[in-house]
Amino acid sequence: MSDVPLSMLFGILIVLLLCSAFFSSSETGMMSLNRYRLRHLAKNKHKGAVRATKLLEKPDRLIGTILTGNNLVNFAAAALATIISQRLWPDNPDLAVFVNTILFTLVVLIFAEVTPKTLAAIRPERIAYPASRILLPVQTLLHPFVWFVGAIANGLLRLVRIDVHNNTPDNLSTEELRTIVREAGTMIPKRHQHMLISILDLEKMTVNDIMVPRNEVVGLDLDDDIAALTKRLRTTQHTRMPVYRGDINNVVGMLHTRNISRFLNAGELLKEHIEKICREPYFIPESTPLHTQLFNFQKNKRRIALVVDEYGDVQGICTLEDILEEIVGEFTTDVVAASSPDVHPQEDGSYVVDGAAYVRDVNKALKWNLPTDGPKTISGLIVEMMEHIPDSPACLRINQYRVEILQIKDNTVRAARVTIDPSFRYDE
Incomplete structure (x- = not known):
């Protein structure tokens, strides 16, 4: 080694420091990747994302490869730096070791650790995807050594009852998804953010929260005279109305006002006509979550339902429009x-x-x-x-x-x- 010129030793040291920076940035970049964006890109056959996904399928092997490579080049660089320092100060080896320790630590921290890791944390995709080209063959090359080290490390983890094969899934909770939507910024328009959050909030709300209460329900009482019924049908703003006798608990059915228009136009409306064209009422419990009821409306091909309590008494009315308004807002210009x-x-x-x-x-x-x-x-x-x-x-x-x-x-x-x-x- 004494015959090798200092310029060549410095060149080799710089190469080793670059390799150390590569492994350091690769570790941070791979671990900082957005897993959901990574899956999306991998499904679209993005080559870098496909390689990164393959590496991240076994994170213990990936980390073992990176750390093995990083430690090898760091130890080699440290040994080479010691040789260079002794060549520079041959008469004072203690000073050479001291100066080498200070300078080499600063150089490694700045150029091989802090700077590349910071860059990788800010731009993980720009670092991780190109790095995956090198990491895959390096992982294959170092596999025997990495497997040996990993087996010992996994054995130590099992002693403290940690299963390395039981990885934490990347599933998002509702609250985490809500936070992601809120922090999406300009990527999702504000109105769409409100709609998405409203959809997530449906599971926290029940039919009882949005129903029209019983005292505000507009319906047809067949105990009224035909003139009163005709007047209500002509002046109502609702397209669907409950029909009952005396009390809303005695429901006959649900009437679509469009179906009764021909009798109104002909002036031949009778109570029998109203009762005949009524549709069977649809009852739902007041504690039904809104997201469940939305699918129930779709499954049963209904748009309006009578809300009942645990005793079967009618408490109000819930419509499909009521649920949709919780998502998109009121259907009105004002x-x-x-x-x-x-x-x-x-x-x-x-x-x-x-x-x-x-x-x-x-x-x-x-x-x-x-x-x-x-x-x-x-x-x-x-x-x-x-x-x-x-x-x-x-x-x-x-x-x-x-x-x-x-x-x-x-x-x-x-x-x-x-x-x-x-x-x-x-x-x-």
Whole structure:
């Protein structure tokens, strides 16, 4: 080695440092690849992605190959650097070793570790895909040694009851998928982000959250006279209506108003006609998750259903449009008016809210965060917070919302004024 010129030794040292930088960047680049994008590219026959996928199928072998190669070149570089330092300072070997340790550590950290790994972490695909061309043959070449080292390492892991073959799957939870959609930025338009998140939220909501409550259901009572029924059919804005006798629990069927139009035009409408063309009612439990009910509507070829509680009593109506509006928003040109018909802003910054308004609808319209894990309506929320039915106007506070009861009728809160307290803190 003493006969080899210093210039050649420096050249070999630089080559070894480049090899070390290659292995360091390859390790970070391969481990930093987006696995979902990698699978997508591999399915589209991207050669680099296919090679990377093949390497990542056995991560223990890949890491073993990279670390083996990296350590070999690092140890060789360290030995060569020691020889060079002793050639430079032959009269003081202790100084040569000290200077070599300081300088070689700095050079390796800067040029063979920190810089290539940082680059690979920022641009993993640009590093990993080209590197896979070299890593595949190197892995084959070093396979016997890597297998031997891996067998010992896996044996040590088994001693602490870790199964190296039971890899953690790359499955995403709903919350993780929701976070990915929110952080997609300009890659997914804002409106599409809202739709995707709304679809994910369907599993957290039930039919009871969006149904039209029983007291707001518009239907046809066959106990009414034919003139009243005719007037309701001529003036209704609904295309489908429940038909019942006396009480909505005594449902006869569901009527599509289009099917009755010929009798209305001919002036020959009879109750028998209404009952004859009614379709059998479709009942669903109030606790049915929305994503399940969406598929049930599709499977049963229905668009409207009567919601019943555990005792079989009708609680309201749910339609296919109600579920779709949870995904895409209200089907109307005046979104503000349609999304908050029961909320009336006041000049002083407060809001007068109808007691029958749904808490979820108010939250959505005003971007509030009133509690939604209890009662569904504003009236129910106020009564639950007060723990009694108020018999006169009163005030209360729900988190940062100051609520003033304006009107009480029939044991329910008909209207309330809500003011936001900007000084409120949740840790109070």
